[in-house]
Amino acid sequence: MSMLKSFFELNGNQEIFEGLDISRETELCEKYMGKFPVLSVSLKGIYAKTYETAFDLAVQLIREEARKLQYLFDSEKLTQYDKEAFSGLLQGDMEEGTLCYGLKFLSQLLQKHYGRQVILLIDEYDAPLAKAFEYGYFDQMVVLIRNLFEQVLKTNDCLQFAVLTGCMRISKESIFTGLNNLKVLSITDVRFDEYFGFTDKEVKELLSYYDLSDQYEMVKEWYDGYQFGNVEIYCPWDVINYCDLLRADQDAQPENFWSNTSSNEAVKRFLQKAGNSKTKREIEDLIAGGVIRKEVRQELTYQEMYHTIDNLWSLLFTTGYLTQRGKPEGNCFNLAIPNLEIRSIFTKQIMEIFQEIVQESGEMLNRFCDALQHGDAMSVEKCLGDYLRKTISIRDTFVKGQKQENFYHGILLGILGFKDDWGVFSNRESGEGYSDILIEVEDEGMGIVIEVKYAGDGNLEAGCKAALKQIEQKRYEEFLYDEGMGEILKYGVACYKKRCKVLLYQ
Numbered sequence: 001m002s003m004l005k006s007f008f009e010l011n012g013n014q015e016i017f018e019g020l021d022i023s024r025e026t027e028l029c030e031k032y033m034g035k036f037p038v039l040s041v042s043l044k045g046i047y048a049k050t051y052e053t054a055f056d057l058a059v060q061l062i063r064e065e066a067r068k069l070q071y072l073f074d075s076e077k078l079t080q081y082d083k084e085a086f087s088g089l090l091q092g093d094m095e096e097g098t099l100c101y102g103l104k105f106l107s108q109l110l111q112k113h114y115g116r117q118v119i120l121l122i123d124e125y126d127a128p129l130a131k132a133f134e135y136g137y138f139d140q141m142v143v144l145i146r147n148l149f150e151q152v153l154k155t156n157d158c159l160q161f162a163v164l165t166g167c168m169r170i171s172k173e174s175i176f177t178g179l180n181n182l183k184v185l186s187i188t189d190v191r192f193d194e195y196f197g198f199t200d201k202e203v204k205e206l207l208s209y210y211d212l213s214d215q216y217e218m219v220k221e222w223y224d225g226y227q228f229g230n231v232e233i234y235c236p237w238d239v240i241n242y243c244d245l246l247r248a249d250q251d252a253q254p255e256n257f258w259s260n261t262s263s264n265e266a267v268k269r270f271l272q273k274a275g276n277s278k279t280k281r282e283i284e285d286l287i288a289g290g291v292i293r294k295e296v297r298q299e300l301t302y303q304e305m306y307h308t309i310d311n312l313w314s315l316l317f318t319t320g321y322l323t324q325r326g327k328p329e330g331n332c333f334n335l336a337i338p339n340l341e342i343r344s345i346f347t348k349q350i351m352e353i354f355q356e357i358v359q360e361s362g363e364m365l366n367r368f369c370d371a372l373q374h375g376d377a378m379s380v381e382k383c384l385g386d387y388l389r390k391t392i393s394i395r396d397t398f399v400k401g402q403k404q405e406n407f408y409h410g411i412l413l414g415i416l417g418f419k420d421d422w423g424v425f426s427n428r429e430s431g432e433g434y435s436d437i438l439i440e441v442e443d444e445g446m447g448i449v450i451e452v453k454y455a456g457d458g459n460l461e462a463g464c465k466a467a468l469k470q471i472e473q474k475r476y477e478e479f480l481y482d483e484g485m486g487e488i489l490k491y492g493v494a495c496y497k498k499r500c501k502v503l504l505y506q
Contacts, residue, residue: 001040001123004163008119009038036160037110039103041065042123051137054128058144059094062102066090069106075113082109100147107158117160120152126166129175133302134265146175153179167319168300186298187318188328193229198236200224206239212246219243222254225338227324238341256344266305266319267349270312271392279309280392287346287394291325291336321345347394347407354391355414369419372448373441375489381502387411388498404454408495409436412450431475438479447480447488455494460501463494468505 006012007022012034017023041061048054066089073083086109088094089102107118125145132141153162153176176182185191198206203220207213223238238257245252274280282292297314305315316322317335321342325334337343358365364383371379394407409426416424416439423440430438439448451471455463468490471477477488490505 001042001121001163001165004119005038005040005121007033008036010034010036010114010116036116036119037114038119038121039065039106039110040121040123041103044124044127046128047131049135051132051140054132054137054141055096055099055144058128058148059099062094062099062106063090065106066102069109072109072113075109077113077115078109082112096144096147100144101151103148103152104156104158107152107156111158118158119160120162122162122164124166125149125164125175126168129302130168138302142175149175149179168302168305187226187228187320188298188324190229193231194233196228197226197233198239199231199233203234203239206243210243210247212243212250215246215250218254222340225323225336226320230327235341254341256341258341259345264345264349266312266315267321267345268353269306270309270316271346271349271353273306273309273312274392283346283392284394286322286335286337287343287350287392289337291334293332294335295331296328296333296335297331350392350394351410351414354387354411355417357390358387358415358418365415365418368415369422372439372489372491373444373446375504377491377502377504380491381500384412384415384493384500384502385498387415388495388500393498404456405436405452405495408454408493408500409452412437412452412493425479428479430479431477433474433476435471435474435476435479438476440480440483440485445484445486447477447483447485449476449480449488449490450493451476451491452493452495455496458496458499460494460496460499461503463496464492464501464503467492467494468503471505 006016014034017029017033023029043061045061046054046057048057066086069086070090072078072086078086085105088098089105094102103120107120110118128141128145129138132138153159187196200220203224204213204216207216207219219234219239219242223242224232224234226233226235235258241257242252242254245255271283274283285292294313294317295310296317297311298318300311300314300318304311306312313322313335317324317333320338322335323338325336328334337346364386368380368383368387370376371383388408388411391411413424413426416422416437421441421443423442425435425438425440427434427436428438435449436452437448437450439450440446441448449471451467453463453467471490471492477490480488492503492505494501
């Protein structure tokens with residue numbers, strides 16, 4: 001949106017477009033570049049827990065835009081009445097009618113001053129509705145936004161055109177009542193598809209420019225994979241931020257930049273609603289890099305979004321947590337997790353929900369830890385199996401070479417993390433290597449070594465024996481002996497999907 005503003009705005013900085021593809025479109029540039037007054041606002045900042053605060057923020061938004069135009073007080077083309085009315089937008093109090101009419105009035109003043117129609121840019125038009133829905137004043141906000149849009153967009157002869165952006169298509173909310181000349185472009189449309197992000201060619205050129213071409217595969221795995229129309233694109237925000245890190249440190253690891261801009265509430269609600277085994281299996285397939293087929297509704301109302309698991313599939317698609325693969329058939333899409341960044345959001349939320357389950361099941365937690373401390377491998381196995389059946393498993397096949405046991409390692413750490421009086425160490429150097437989990441039970445002078453294996457062939461017995469053999473060969477218990485632990489228990493744990501086996505070294 002800032003690019004559009006820079007391109008169209010009168011007296012804008014046209015030098016930033018020199019050498020770009022658009023500059024070769026000479027006829028278009030002569031007709032449109034720097035030729036229009038522009039009003040540009042973002043509704044993202046209307047973020048409040050009450051309608052009254054949200055209304056005040058909307059007032060500040062209109063007032064801020066008006067302050068930028070104070071040069072209009074010197075305009076010879078505006079009447080004294082125009083200037084007095086304009087002054088009203090800068091005052092402390094503002095009635096709802098004045099607020100809703102504010103953008104239209106500013107467009108009229110600009111058109112009158114410059115003798116040219118105005119371009120209006122409204123970014124994140126649905127952000128206030130999302131917060132209003134979350135905090136319970138949705139109906140009031142719908143009326144406010146609808147009145148604001150009707151005034152400025154409906155029968156406003158001062159507009160050349162307007163561009164609005166948002167995540168949700170919310171025409172059913174009636175905020176666009178009477179606006180029958182809208183052109184809606186969603187992530188499924190072919191028109192302009194390549195311009196919603198960076199193409200593969202553009203990313204290669206960007207990396208080459210900064211001498212970062214050797215990072216291409218990493219950037220692609222983490223930030224590519226979104227399909228808009230017929231084109232696969234990268235998230236530009238992520239690519240730029242990661243390149244910025246790499247310029248300072250070429251060994252910098254990819255980060256989840258998405259989480260800094262979103263609460264990921266949609267993913268959390270989706271996972272919490274995934275109660276039946278079919279949905280859990282579908283999520284597990286997605287996390288493993290698979291594709292599932294679902295009917296998608298792109299015009300959900302906010303009241304409908306979280307109502308059913310089917311609607312949540314659609315919400316995840318429209319907000320970018322899932323993307324399409326191939327071409328849809330009607331409303332049926334092949335859905336996939338776009339990349340490692342989004343996958344990490346799913347896995348983090350799954351582990352957080354699992355920890356909530358562990359915290360709530362205090363009796364099972366105590367039973368598990370007691371069995372572990374007393375060498376009862378059969379009870380440890382039963383408790384761990386019960387936990388695995390309750391959660392969504394994460395099979396690390398999404399990335400080549402990723403250790404498949406990482407998820408099960410994380411599950412055990414998630415359980416043991418609630419045992420406040422135990423010292424629990426993960427991947428600690430001991431003996432001739434790094435053990436999976438070491439535990440100090442100081443009150444008992446006891447240590448516990450746990451080695452986890454993923455039994456890809458389903459042979460859990462062999463997996464446990466391989467784990468115990470590794471403990472012995474690498475002498476993982478040495479750290480615990482050095483810390484004064486007298487008795488050491490050694491466990492081999494093997495897992496496959498939702499099955500597990502536990503053996504105690506005898």
